[in-house]
Amino acid sequence: MITLAINRLPVAVEEGETLLEAARFLGFPIPTLCHMDGLSPYGACRLCVVEIGEGPKARLVSSCTYPAQEGLKVRTASARVLRARKMILELLLASCPQSKIIQDLASAHRVSQQRFRQEHEDCILCGLCVRMCEQQMMAKAIGFRGRGETRSIGTPFDMKSEQCRLCGGCIYVCPACQLRCTYTEPDKAICGGCANLSPPCVEKEQFDDMMCYMNPCVACEIEKD
Amino acid sequence: MKTDEVVSIIDKHQGQGDGLISVLEEIQSKYSYLPTDALKLVAERTGRSPVDVYGVATFYKSFSLKPRGKHLCSVCLGTACHVRSGQIIAQEFERQLEVKAGETTPDHEFTLETVACLGACALGPIVVVDGHYFSKVNTAKVRSILKRARRGLDKVEIKTDRRIFPVAVSCPRCNHSLMDPAHPLDDAPSVRVTATFDGQHGWLRLSSLYGSPTLESKHDIPVDTVVDFFCPHCHAELRGASSCPECGAPMVAMIVRAGGIVQICARRGCKGHMLDLNGGGF
Numbered sequence: 001m002i003t004l005a006i007n008r009l010p011v012a013v014e015e016g017e018t019l020l021e022a023a024r025f026l027g028f029p030i031p032t033l034c035h036m037d038g039l040s041p042y043g044a045c046r047l048c049v050v051e052i053g054e055g056p057k058a059r060l061v062s063s064c065t066y067p068a069q070e071g072l073k074v075r076t077a078s079a080r081v082l083r084a085r086k087m088i089l090e091l092l093l094a095s096c097p098q099s100k101i102i103q104d105l106a107s108a109h110r111v112s113q114q115r116f117r118q119e120h121e122d123c124i125l126c127g128l129c130v131r132m133c134e135q136q137m138m139a140k141a142i143g144f145r146g147r148g149e150t151r152s153i154g155t156p157f158d159m160k161s162e163q164c165r166l167c168g169g170c171i172y173v174c175p176a177c178q179l180r181c182t183y184t185e186p187d188k189a190i191c192g193g194c195a196n197l198s199p200p201c202v203e204k205e206q207f208d209d210m211m212c213y214m215n216p217c218v219a220c221e222i223e224k225d
Numbered sequence: 226m227k228t229d230e231v232v233s234i235i236d237k238h239q240g241q242g243d244g245l246i247s248v249l250e251e252i253q254s255k256y257s258y259l260p261t262d263a264l265k266l267v268a269e270r271t272g273r274s275p276v277d278v279y280g281v282a283t284f285y286k287s288f289s290l291k292p293r294g295k296h297l298c299s300v301c302l303g304t305a306c307h308v309r310s311g312q313i314i315a316q317e318f319e320r321q322l323e324v325k326a327g328e329t330t331p332d333h334e335f336t337l338e339t340v341a342c343l344g345a346c347a348l349g350p351i352v353v354v355d356g357h358y359f360s361k362v363n364t365a366k367v368r369s370i371l372k373r374a375r376r377g378l379d380k381v382e383i384k385t386d387r388r389i390f391p392v393a394v395s396c397p398r399c400n401h402s403l404m405d406p407a408h409p410l411d412d413a414p415s416v417r418v419t420a421t422f423d424g425q426h427g428w429l430r431l432s433s434l435y436g437s438p439t440l441e442s443k444h445d446i447p448v449d450t451v452v453d454f455f456c457p458h459c460h461a462e463l464r465g466a467s468s469c470p471e472c473g474a475p476m477v478a479m480i481v482r483a484g485g486i487v488q489i490c491a492r493r494g495c496k497g498h499m500l501d502l503n504g505g506g507f
Contacts, residue, residue: 134274143276145283156279157261163274 004072019063019074020048028076031085031105033092033175034126035064039135044126045092047105049084051075060084086111095121101175122176123153129170139163142170230255231263235270245271245281249288258289286340294329294336296374298322299353303342306349314350315339317364321371334375354378391433392487392500394479399459403479405430410439416479418463419455422446428457435487438496448494451475471497 001012006023013022018041023030033045043065050063052074060081063074075081089106094116096102102124127144130153134140141164145152155161234251238244245267252263259282268275282288300315315337319325322335329336343351348360352370357378359370391413395402405417410432420429420442427443429452446452454463454477465478469490476488476497485502 140274140276143274143280145280147284156264156275161275163276 002068002070004068004070004074006074007076008073013068015068017068019050019052019061019066019068019072022068023050023063023074023076030063030076031109032064033101033105033124034128036128036132036173039128039131041065042127042131045124046088047085047092049081049088051078051081082109085109090114091116092124095119096124096176099124099176124176125151125153126175127153128173128175129153132169132173137165137167137169139165139167141165228262228266231266232270235267239271245273245278246285249278249282253288257293258291261290289336292329292333294333296335296355296378298335298337298371298374299340299343300326300337301341301343301349301351301353302339303346303349305346306342306351309349311350313364314352314362314367317367318352318371321367335371390435392435393433393482394487395482396456396459396461396463397478397480397486398461399456400480401456401458402482403456404433408441410441411437415441417457418477419457419460420444420446421453421455422450429454431489435500436496436498446493450493451491452493454491469495469497470499471495 002015002017003010003012004022005011006019006026006028009026011022011026013025020030020032020035020041030048030050032048034042035045035048041064043062046062048063049060050066051058052061052066052072053059054073058080063076086109089102089109089111090113092102093106093111094114097114097118098120125144130143133142139161141161142153142155145154145156155164231252234255235248238248238251248267248271249259249264252267253259256263264278264282265275267273268278271278282290298318300311300318302311302315315326318337322330322337324330324335324337326337326339340353343353343358345351345358345360348358350362352359352362352367354370354374355378359366362370393402393404393414394416395404403416403418404414406414408415408417408430410430411434413433415430416433418429418431420427422444425444429442429446430440432439451474455461456463463477463479465476465486465488467476467488468474469476469492472490472492472495474490474492474495474497476499477491478486478488481487481500481502483502485500487500488498490497
């Protein structure tokens with residue numbers, strides 16, 4: 001067992017557990033976006049930052065990937081952590097303002113202004129769908145491609161993957177896909193993925209706001225049969 | 226793309242740990258790009274997921290999924306070249322080749338790309354064409370660089386390189402000249418001999434530029450074949466006294482007109498050669 005202090009409260013955890021798990025065990029809330037139980041930690045969104053160490057050596061680390069260490073002093077809600085978290089949320093909101101999950105997180109953390117240009121990205125590269133596909137669905141149909149600003153998630157060669165079983169797991173976990181089939185009129189947002197047999201999106205000539213790389217989407221596949 | 230070629234490349238790297246990048250590099254050097262079918266084959270034969278192979282192939286800039294041109298033109302846009310107007314040179318290349326950076330000309334002659342740094346900042350702006358560095362490039366030089374690349378940069382230039390000079394040779398036995406001015410190689414009269422290997426018999430022309438590996442022959446000689454050379458006049462074998470310092474194969478000896486003996490390695494592909502202008506050691 002490893003003993004460490006989170007917000008001055010001592011806690012003993014098993015070796016190999018992360019700071020996030022230790023903090024959650026004590027009941028300290030740490031917001032996460034790219035973390036999901038059952039999937040390996042990835043540390044992409046940086047929302048789960050905590051401050052470790054003391055004095056001038058104190059630094060911010062992502063708690064979902066940082067393993068618990070003997071005698072570590074962790075602060076989950078110091079002024080520095082809150083400031084960093086707010087900035088991360090503001091940036092996430094700027095890149096994907098249409099995401100319900102990010103909107104909710106931003107409002108919960110009192111992010112009330114947006115100083116950055118809204119990009120309306122389809123993807124925040126959190127990697128949830130990639131890990132879902134690989135680790136839970138055992139398919140490995142999608143993955144990261146390219147790098148830098150051209151990095152994207154999708155199937156190899158942008159062709160329908162032979163490994164893909166159209167399970168929809170990737171859409172289920174995606175924090176940016178929430179409004180996938182709502183188009184621009186919220187009252188017509190009735191396409192519930194697989195459940196809907198007459199999705200409104202098929203009538204639209206160009207479905208600009210479609211945020212899912214699965215093409216054709218699962219809902220439309222069902223409609224065709 | 227030939228399946229068996231790719232398969233043999235993959236099998237060569239099997240059991241050497243994670244040799245994915247080496248495999249892709251070798252496929253790329255063979256075809257100048259990574260064909261889709263080759264990537265699928267790599268995934269299939271190494272037991273990897275296609276998305277992993279595709280991810281690696283798209284991550285590194287040196288891998289290309291599109292066919293590349295015969296000549297690769299890299300314009301440096303690193304910090305040092307950038308402040309010396311590397312951008313303008315890149316634009317000039319784009320204008321003259323009529324393609325954007327990262328594209329290939331429709332005739333598959335040139336692929337233009339921009340790179341972040343080539344590590345020769347003091348010589349900037351740098352342009353590298355087919356492995357040849359051009360330093361302190363300005364827009365006026367662009368046309369001549371492209372012209373030289375079209376002509377072939379690996380071709381030996383006698384006038385500009387003082388280490389390269391033509392030699393006139395003759396048979397050590399009958400002293401007949403072996404020079405063939407009617408068939409120039411490397412813009413100099415060629416050396417004509419008779420070559421025999423594996424029961425094949427025919428003419429062979431060598432470049433008379435000392436050190437140049439250019440040659441033509443009646444039959445295609447596979448690499449690593451040791452060839453017997455004969456004088457086309459007296460049919461004596463042109464065998465030297467020593468063996469090649471590089472590979473140990475027998476050497477071929479010829480008399481240099483200016484005095485002395487030149488010896489070249491008889492193995493195809495071996496660049497072993499020596500020049501003895503005092504005429505000793507033979």
